[in-house]
Amino acid sequence: MHTPALLRLRPAGAAADEEVAVEMPVALTINGISQAIMLATPADLEDFALGFGIAEGWFASRHELLDVEVSAHPEGLELAMTVTGACEQRLKQRRRTLAGRTGCGLCGIESLAQLTAVHPGPVTPPELASDALARAATALPAAQPLNARCGGLHAAAWCRPDGELVLAREDVGRHNALDKLCGALARRGERAQNGFVLMSSRASLELVHKAAMSGIGLLACTSAPSSLAIATAQHLGLQLWAFVRGDRATRYA
Template sequence: MDQDFAPLLTLQPLNTPAEETVAVEVPVALTVNGISQAVMLATPADLEDFALGFGLAEGWVGKRQELLDVEVDLRPEGIELALTVTAACEQRLKVRRRTLAGRTGCGLCGVESLAQLGALQPAAVTVPTLAPGALDHALAALRDAQVLNAHCGGLHAAAWCRPSGEVVLVREDVGRHNALDKLVGALARRDADRHDGFVLMSSRASFELVHKTAMAGAGLLACMSAPSSLAIATARGLGLQLWAFVRPGRATRYA
């Protein structure tokens, strides 16, 4: 059962009597069959989606059915997500064991070597055919779909959109990669067809977002801000369509 904690906090700034709402950021530790695997800084909402999406992106699990259970435990120092996976998954983790301390910024999620990074290759992706104006439609709908961000202005969003531009699912987090993990987990838990749509992010286009999108089986990533060189090169190498600088009436395709 989903169990979330307060994702927003109301406090009073030091130089004004008016109260403000800010995004909550807490350490979230992920364990797999009792073994510590990662500590991320995240917004405490949609935690089971986060556990599954992160597990899929990291190769801990290959499909939703391999994640048997997620227990959410609130502790004084943060939150623990205790994942129970199949024996086959546990064996894969023993072969590729590492410890991760994750920030809300950039990173390769604690991969220990370039060889290990190369081994985490996504499967082939299917690029959807966008309807005319699909990116504009999705962009216009995203603002209203960012329910938490409307209160604090400090959260990224990852949206799953139909090829028509209809926004069907949104997840939010202080970290853009966390938001995407939550979205991927939510799609997997719903057994959604990830070949029939695209991902829209409120952030810049980084390598990690391209890689996570491809690992999820989606073939198109659109971002509101700029791309990095590695994001472009990775998208081209994977056959993933990458759009950036998605703004009203314009967008630039890089791959």
């Protein structure tokens, strides 16, 4: 998950090892066929495989993913997924190549028409307690152990409507962190209506799309939203909050 840097000099002059977050190529294959290559932090990879597949429309449900085998290669890691026959047939009809930078779920599409090839349905936001966002934001740093050691990692956290932080996943890519969280929620059988997602990042179109693909109706982010994120959230009925910091938060959709 991390590697030591060469040296860090403290103000007093003492040297110490520094930990650096790992970013490496992760290839996702389905029944032996390459589907995507992403750059990600090598943690919670089974969750990543399921969550990424849900966001991409590969899986109609978690039950279509039968197995994930993680193997190391000189160039990186491979997540070899075994899926049902019905799932494999759907994928053969909609082949797509993703050459990902750090976790961007839309950067590898081949044409503008593919932006609407896989689209989520309407979602229903939960009813939040008045202090839910502030409570979740206060709990978020403690749910980021990798970031505390290395820095440079984003977190996606699943929170109850009262603001209780239940589960979190980390990655160098914010989109990867959300994929991991959505995969973990699917594996647990968590109902999307039972909470919301808090991200330690800006709010982008990809995050809104991925959240909605998992049925999540409220996305909150600690930084700014983009115009496409706002427009997409409004179209889907997803509630979008940004600048969630301390007791401050701004609703954009």
